[in-house]
Amino acid sequence: xxxxxxxxxxxxxxxxxVGAGGFVGSTTLKNLQSKGIETVGVTRQSIDLxxxxxxxxLAEYVQQGDALVMVSAIAPCKNSEQLIENLQMMQAxxxxxxxxxxxxxxxxxxxxxxVYADDVALATxxxxxxxxxxxxMMHAARELMIKTAAGNIPLAIxxxxxxxxLADPHNGYGPNRFFRLANQGQKIxxxxxxxxxRDNIFIDDVAEVIALALMHRxxxxxxxxxxxxxxxxxxxxxxxxxxxxAVTVEPTTRQNPVTHRHFDITACRQAFPAFVYTDIAxxxxxxxxxxxxxx
Amino acid sequence: MSSSTTIxxxxxxxxxxxYAVAGAGKGFNIIGYDPNTAVIKQLNAHQAPVIExxxxxxxxxxxxxxSFTDQIQRLSSCDVVYIAPDIVTNDNGxxxxxYIKDLINKVIPVLxxxxxxxxxxxxxxxxxxxxxxxxxxxxYQVETLVFGQxxxxxxxxxxxxVGCAAPSEPLAPKLAQYLQAFNCPILPxxxxxxxxxxxxxxxxxxASVSIANTLGEICENIGANWxxxxxxxxxDKRIGPHAYxxxxxxxxxxxxxxxxATVVNxxxxxxxDQRVIQALRDNSTHRRNWPLKxxxxxxxxxxxxxxxxxLGLTYKENTHSLKNSPAIKLLEDIATFDITAYxxxxxxxxxxxxxxxxxTAIDAARDADVLVIMTPWHEFKELNFTIxxxxxxxxxxxxxxxxxxxxxxxxxxxxYFTLGQ
Numbered sequence: 001x002x003x004x005x006x007x008x009x010x011x012x013x014x015x016x017x018v019g020a021g022g023f024v025g026s027t028t029l030k031n032l033q034s035k036g037i038e039t040v041g042v043t044r045q046s047i048d049l050x051x052x053x054x055x056x057x058l059a060e061y062v063q064q065g066d067a068l069v070m071v072s073a074i075a076p077c078k079n080s081e082q083l084i085e086n087l088q089m090m091q092a093x094x095x096x097x098x099x100x101x102x103x104x105x106x107x108x109x110x111x112x113x114x115v116y117a118d119d120v121a122l123a124t125x126x127x128x129x130x131x132x133x134x135x136x137m138m139h140a141a142r143e144l145m146i147k148t149a150a151g152n153i154p155l156a157i158x159x160x161x162x163x164x165x166l167a168d169p170h171n172g173y174g175p176n177r178f179f180r181l182a183n184q185g186q187k188i189x190x191x192x193x194x195x196x197x198r199d200n201i202f203i204d205d206v207a208e209v210i211a212l213a214l215m216h217r218x219x220x221x222x223x224x225x226x227x228x229x230x231x232x233x234x235x236x237x238x239x240x241x242x243x244x245x246a247v248t249v250e251p252t253t254r255q256n257p258v259t260h261r262h263f264d265i266t267a268c269r270q271a272f273p274a275f276v277y278t279d280i281a282x283x284x285x286x287x288x289x290x291x292x293x294x295x
Numbered sequence: 296m297s298s299s300t301t302i303x304x305x306x307x308x309x310x311x312x313x314y315a316v317a318g319a320g321k322g323f324n325i326i327g328y329d330p331n332t333a334v335i336k337q338l339n340a341h342q343a344p345v346i347e348x349x350x351x352x353x354x355x356x357x358x359x360x361x362s363f364t365d366q367i368q369r370l371s372s373c374d375v376v377y378i379a380p381d382i383v384t385n386d387n388g389x390x391x392x393x394y395i396k397d398l399i400n401k402v403i404p405v406l407x408x409x410x411x412x413x414x415x416x417x418x419x420x421x422x423x424x425x426x427x428x429x430x431x432x433x434x435y436q437v438e439t440l441v442f443g444q445x446x447x448x449x450x451x452x453x454x455x456x457v458g459c460a461a462p463s464e465p466l467a468p469k470l471a472q473y474l475q476a477f478n479c480p481i482l483p484x485x486x487x488x489x490x491x492x493x494x495x496x497x498x499x500x501x502a503s504v505s506i507a508n509t510l511g512e513i514c515e516n517i518g519a520n521w522x523x524x525x526x527x528x529x530x531d532k533r534i535g536p537h538a539y540x541x542x543x544x545x546x547x548x549x550x551x552x553x554x555x556a557t558v559v560n561x562x563x564x565x566x567x568d569q570r571v572i573q574a575l576r577d578n579s580t581h582r583r584n585w586p587l588k589x590x591x592x593x594x595x596x597x598x599x600x601x602x603x604x605x606l607g608l609t610y611k612e613n614t615h616s617l618k619n620s621p622a623i624k625l626l627e628d629i630a631t632f633d634i635t636a637y638x639x640x641x642x643x644x645x646x647x648x649x650x651x652x653x654x655t656a657i658d659a660a661r662d663a664d665v666l667v668i669m670t671p672w673h674e675f676k677e678l679n680f681t682i683x684x685x686x687x688x689x690x691x692x693x694x695x696x697x698x699x700x701x702x703x704x705x706x707x708x709x710x711y712f713t714l715g716q
Binding site: 126277 | 577587
């Protein structure tokens with residue numbers, strides 16, 4: 001649940017985005033700029049959060065009244081080495097938040113729904129945080145770190161579901177991989193029959209929810225998901241249809257039991273009632289158009 | 296007649312008044328005490344400060360057996376004194392016991408040497424044993440008040456559950472005489488058992504409703520109709536004709552929430568499993584948002600400019616109260632949309648809700664894309680589908696409580712959404 005310190009949307013005077021070179025960070029940067037919000041993008045090229053001077057260098061950026069969005073991560077976090085590195089990165093950012101607490105007006109952390117137990121089939125913000133993966137464990141630990149560092153500064157923790165968009169650097173099982181395969185004319189191989197249902201969220205929607213949280217100076221936890229889950233099979237078929245390619249979608253022998261993840265997004269409705277998530281078919285069309293435009 | 300026995304009720308609450316009047320109906324002398332002078336004046340004028348069918352008539356007819364007083368000393372003539380105040384609960388569903396403890400401390404000094412005290416209000420297990428009276432002078436009796444049926448249930452109880460120190464010993468003679476007059480089974484049990492029995496009853500009721508909610512929600516998704524299933528369940532002897540199987544919008548009012556909270560707190564305190572009860576609480580929270588979810592899924596996700604008509608604002612029909620009203624919660628949640636509301640008794644609304652108020656239900660429905668019926672006022676049953684179809688922009692109705700007839704709505708080409716189908 002989010003509580004808004006600004007009941008009506010007010011543009012923040014300046015937003016520092018830590019991780020502005022990444023998929024979510026770059027989209028967020030562009031979205032905030034399109035709203036005329038002053039932004040400072042911190043990328044790995046400008047500050048490597050794993051370097052000893054990172055804390056000092058980041059602190060230099062902070063001005064009175066800034067909001068800070070922390071989205072930088074080595075993701076997906078797959079092993080203990082990456083876990084430790086991700087925590088080190090967060091340590092640097094957390095120290096800056098603590099040191100500059102008097103100057104920061106708002107902090108937003110982009111976490112993940114991986115913090116919930118794998119068997120949570122209907123997720124809400126009240127679902128138990130019980131990560132079953134390094135990635136989830138990383139975000140759960142980082143949430144606690146940033147929450148502790150933020151103290152009295154309003155902090156919005158946003159937990160997006162599976163993201164899709166053209167700039168996604170990962171090739172994980174789901175719409176992004178399906179999209180690339182379809183456009184390369186390669187067959188899409190499903191795990192089992194692709195029965196598992198997931199909530200796939202268009203990257204622009206994540207950026208917009210971040211903007212809304214910033215403009216409302218929101219405090220609390222919010223899942224970022226559409227409230228509609230689709231099976232991987234349906235998504236693959238939709239991707240193929242959108243791409244207009246003669247690509248087959250092939251099942252394999254199932255290795256693991258079917259699990260589903262749905263979201264009850266009442267808290268998002270209550271926080272941002274006027275915001276409407278992009279339908280997956282519309283989102284995939286936009287991705288296809290962006291892709292075709294680049295060709 | 297039993298006029299030699301005098302029964303006192305301390306606390307002229309919904310509970311106290313109805314039990315007192317029921318006792319008078321059996322020919323016992325009843326003294327009703329409450330420190331609130333205004334309530335006592337009302338009762339002495341045969342006016343009921345609470346609404347229950349038949350209550351005012353009974354106050355009048357039984358006046359020779361009833362006396363009401365704001366003087367606590369009058370209880371000294373009683374053989375049995377029932378303690379029946381309201382117990383308020385906080386937001387976590389926990390009871391505030393300050394008032395009942397004060398009341399008991401005031402009653403004890405005026406009890407005569409033969410009299411016994413019976414706690415009738417709902418208290419957590421362990422409360423009665425902790426009262427500073429010898430065991431033979433204190434009892435706990437489970438109340439089974441149901442608003443709207445309070446007097447009839449007090450007059451015709453299904454059974455009495457009486458908490459005492461030694462269930463195998465006879466009850467105090469005057470208490471036994473009083474309870475036997477109602478001709479129902481009397482079940483003596485330990486104080487703690489009786490205190491938990493009331494909670495157990497409520498847990499069973501909530502469990503039934505939660506089952507109805509859970510399966511009703513599945514019905515909504517697979518094309519089944521929960522209301523077709525309910526009669527079949529009620530014909531099963533193990534479930535029964537009076538089972539609570541109506542899908543709803545979660546718990547409200549505070550009493551059931553309090554009992555669930557008590558069980559969870561006890562389980563946590565003693566390290567016993569409370570997950571089932573926690574699931575009942577979670578289901579209640581989940582179901583509360585049904586109108587909002589349905590509104591988004593059917594209309595607002597597709598049309599953010601949609602005009603919404605909300606019929607009914609009070610928390611239930613036949614009241615002016617907006618407290619804890621699901622309709623008001625909905626207005627808050629959809630404040631940014633274009634809303635026109637109508638309620639038969641609410642004629643002004645706090646401007647913070649942004650909803651416009653119409654003077655009739657049809658006026659509210661005019662040009663609306665969806666009609667949401669949030670309080671089952673009787674007059675909404677009379678809504679004419681032909682007129683609605685003429686005035687509304689889109690023919691969609693969200694009617695959680697089935698105020699309207701689903702088949703008729705569909706005959707008039709309305710998209711109709713209700714709980715459980």
